Amino acid sequence: MSGTAPLTKGQGRKVGPAFTLRFVPAREDLATPASWSSPTSTRGAIEAMPDGCIAVVDAMGITDAGIFGDILTARMARRGVAGLVTDGVMRDLAGVLSTGLPVWCQGVAAPPSVAGLTFVNWQEPVGCGGVAVFPNDTIVADDDGAVVIPAAMLEAVVDEAVEQERMEAWIMDEVGRGVALPGLYPMNAETRARYDAFKAGNG
Known part of the structure; x- marks a missing residue:
């Protein structure tokens, strides 16, 4: 996957089934702070993540709106999520690093996701870094980046x-x-x- 570099050195190699999340371009009537409380939200998706999965987030390569910060990644770590892979960026860098959740992304940006993105669903086929990813494909991520192994070919x-x-x-x-x-x-x-x-x- 293009644009999925380790957020920090020494994260090691992580392997797990893909749990997919999908953003689309921001729409003013949908990309609002109020949307964070919707049943179809990143918060709802995180609560559905199984232990050991790797969250794969389709952020369409947008790099001026951070998809997750410290609170959401802390919850993911608490739920036993093995790692996060996205073609987007993160926010709250120091806080995200403090959670210990391994992250592969394109860097960091201060604005929240609603500044450029609208979250629409989870556990459906997505595109991340120019690669099609289906739920439960195997993700392998290490110091070189992240790759996808289709479930049927594992x-x-x-x-x-x-x-x-x-x-x-x-x-x-x-x-x-x-x-x-x-x-x-x-x-x-x-x-x-x-x-x-x-x-x-x-x-």
Whole structure:
């Protein structure tokens, strides 16, 4: 997802099912402080978030209105939400950081969400950072940013990821031994044979 950078260093890697929230452009009759008390509000969405989920917020890339501040993120942390990913921005930076909720976003802005956005719903397909995200897709977020794994592809991706990590760890060992990159990365037939022999000998 584009524009989903760690709000601070050292947040670690978080993995969990997507709980989606969607904003649309602000409309004067809807984007008001009174809307915060509506049943269809960010407050209502937060109370519906299950333990261990990652909130994925479609803020349409708007960076001059902070979607959440310290109170809402504190409640999310209290409910066991694993993290927050958005293509928008946050507000109340010091307060948000104090909650301990890991956040991936485009930065911070002082104005509240109603200055540029209207919240419309949760747990429906959204677009975040140019990527389609459906409820319960798997989100993986770390120091490099955030990615989406479609729910139907999770098992296949996990299987391939384990093999990819093992292969790259072997390649790194080879580099550490002074092996030149041509033919090693990517592997030629000879290198592939050596790697297959390594796997066979190590279960």
